[in-house]
Amino acid sequence: MKIEGKVAIVSGASSGLGQACAQRLIARGCRVVGLDIAAPRWTPTTGSHDSFTSVVANVVDGESVQAAHDRAIDRFGHIDIAICCAGVLHGERLVGREGPAKLDAFRRVLEINVIGTFNVIRFSAAAMMRNELTEESSERGVIVMTSSIAAFDGQIGQSAYSASKGAVASMTLPIARELGAYGIRVVSIAPGVFETPMMQGASEKVRQPLLEQTVFPKRFGLPHEYAELMEQVIANPMLNGTTIRLDGALHM
Ligand SMILES: NC(=O)c1ccc[n+]([C@@H]2O[C@H](COP(=O)([O-])OP(=O)(O)OC[C@H]3O[C@@H](n4cnc5c(N)ncnc54)[C@H](O)[C@@H]3O)[C@@H](O)[C@H]2O)c1
Structure with a gap:
């Protein structure tokens, strides 16, 4: 899909990866909510x-x-692209020094990262289905969701976060299968560690081992590198129904 002239909704657009995606889309001539x-x-x-x-x-x-979504349609007329970056990180052992983990934190992570993503794309997809196919474009929409390498290589204490990002990866294919009939693609990106406020808040004790395990380049990802992959996902019509790791070969 050509980005120029399209309309995108970006969740988590106020910070980090979502902000980088929103800025990249705008720079490519897209209007963004x-x-x-x-x-x-x-x-x-x-x-x-x-x-x-x-x-x-x-x-x-x-x-x-x-x-x-109503605001996006009132203001710009349609929605072609949905980028889901809103999310939260949480670490807690199943059984810590104070006993079994509380359920509230686990529930909150699942709620924001999984239900929040589903909540956004259900409205985005419904709007995209109404888009007219044109000679220039044989696609009605593209959805990009954010998983994490924690979906596959979760560390101790990441049960809630890993479960939530695993759910995002797992729902990618069934939703792509459902929406393929409408000419809408769905792809998830699973980042390694990226320099955003979310990870900048982590202690050196957490950051240093992750840096050491990163194969090459030996640094954390930059938000614009996530946005570059998002752009490629939108541009390349064969990318669909999959979760792409973007991690400098970091396996936690
Ligand atoms: N930074 C990393 O290393 C990394 C790695 C893997 C996956 N991710 C994922 O990438 C996504 C973006 O993270 P980031 O690093 O840019 O973090 P970030 O904290 O910089 O940005 C997250 C944004 O989501 C928003 N948000 C949080 N809860 C929300 C809610 N309930 N409703 C609406 N907005 C909400 C926040 O206000 C913030 O603007 C997240 O889903 C995160 O889990 C990040």
Whole structure:
């Protein structure tokens, strides 16, 4: 799919990977609606003055996510691309010093990372299905979800996070199969460690071993490198129904 002239909804657009994707899409001539629980602290430096709008919403809330989609359609007419980057990280042992883990934290991670992603794409896909196919474009939409290498190589304490990112990877194929009939592709990206506020908050004790296990390049990923893969997923019509690792060969 050609990005220029399209409309995208990006969850988690106020920070990190989502912000990098939103900025990349705008730079390529796409109009973007950012959906995040926090207001963005950035404004586009490229694109036309009306190429970005943001909605403050929780991805787990059905009504506000629907309202964000309605806003995108009112303002820009249609939705062609959905990028799901909203997510949270959490570490906790099953049984810690204080006894069995509390269920609330586990539930919250699953709720935001899995149900939040599903909640966004159900409205995005419904909007995409209404897009007309044209001679220039044989696709109605592209959905990119964010998994993690923790889906496959989860570490001690990552049961909730790994389960949530495994669920994103696992739902990629069935949703791609369902939406293929409408000309909509679905791909997940499983990043290794990326330099975003999420990982910048981690202690050196957590960061250093991860850096040592990264094969090459021996550094963490940069948000623009995630956005480059997102761009390739949108551009390449044969990418569908899969989860792509982007990790410098890091196996945790
Ligand atoms: N940074 C990494 O190393 C890394 C690695 C693998 C996967 N990921 C995944 O990439 C995605 C983006 O993470 P990031 O590194 O950019 O983190 P980040 O913390 O910089 O950005 C996450 C964004 O999601 C938003 N968000 C959180 N909960 C929300 C909710 N309930 N509703 C709406 N918005 C919400 C936050 O406000 C924030 O703007 C996440 O799903 C994360 O799990 C990140």
